[in-house]
Amino acid sequence: MFFPISNTHIDPIYLAVVGFLIGILGGFFGVGGSFIAGPALRLMGMDWNYAVGTDLAHIVGKSIVAARQHRTLGNVDLKLGFFMAFGTIGGAECGAQLIQVLKRAGNVNTVVSWVAIVVYFSIAVFMLWESQKTLRSGKERLPSKHLKDDHSAFGPVTQKIQRLRIWPMISLPTSGIQEISLWTILLVAFVGGFFSGFLGGGAGYIRMPSMVYVLGIPTHLAVGTDLFEIVISASYGTFTHAVKGNVDILIALVMHTGAVIGAQIGVVATQYFAGPKIRLAFVPLPLLGAAIVVYTLVTGHKL
């Protein structure tokens, strides 16, 4: 089918299936799934600037549903989400502006591809290392009623970050954090927002691990709060990218139809897994995205 806004031919069934798979990932891991969606659109011959903008639009719809379901399960720290929104929006605008600069320079596809490969690969390697170390420590052997109890091998570093006393300090009772610098939260949010604006999606692949490892948020709360944050960053990202001519909303609408049902499955699945196991299962996904980007970069054409 021809989509005139982005001047692309894509099978709507392909879009719905990609949306469905991303919906499961979003509900389960609390990530927007852009490390799959962006490369999947690129694989169909779409330019990166359109892949980024369209993916952001599709993620708005998906995240609204998933965030609402996580809120019902008590997995959202609203206070943290509110503070993070400021850093997220600033970062998203900077990311979108950089895309515009690269678009004008005529090398948006090459630069974004390389950044995507490096980012996706780094995340997978780090999460593999951390979750394996945590699982090996044996502490994760908890009775099923303690599935939501969480710990991380990165704990000592997290504690050092939490001890940084840069005014203003705030408390996050829902996440069990007595005191943390507001600047740490804003920095984590800004970096997440930047990657959201630059690589598309909600950048949950950066924000979710950062919330767990840097801020020390329990994984289940990080998943829910990250989704809440994705609604904000992706909405802003969609608006600013649409104004810049980078959004094909028809493609986003079709992808989203598959994502709705996938998200329901993903959210239910989080109730049956402990934190480190969720993080370990996350590892192959950014690698898959990186592999698709490498393919499009090497071959220089679509499937």
Next chain:
Amino acid sequence: MKKATAKSLRAFAIELAIYAVFVTAYFFLVLHLLGEWLYHLEAQHRYTYAVVALLLIAGQAVVLDAVTALLFRFLRSRVR
């Protein structure tokens, strides 16, 4: 336990089939009715297009979520 899982899976399969029919009809309705209009809006009024795009995706999210939740509830009560 296994019986309950099998029932849930059956309900889910039925839901998926009904949902697929709805979505296919919706695809063509949206693509045919809005396609041309959105294309011109994107070319001529970018700010309006940006707002409309956000409203469309958010509206679709809320409506489809309500439809799937309703389907799930209806099918589960029928399977029991």
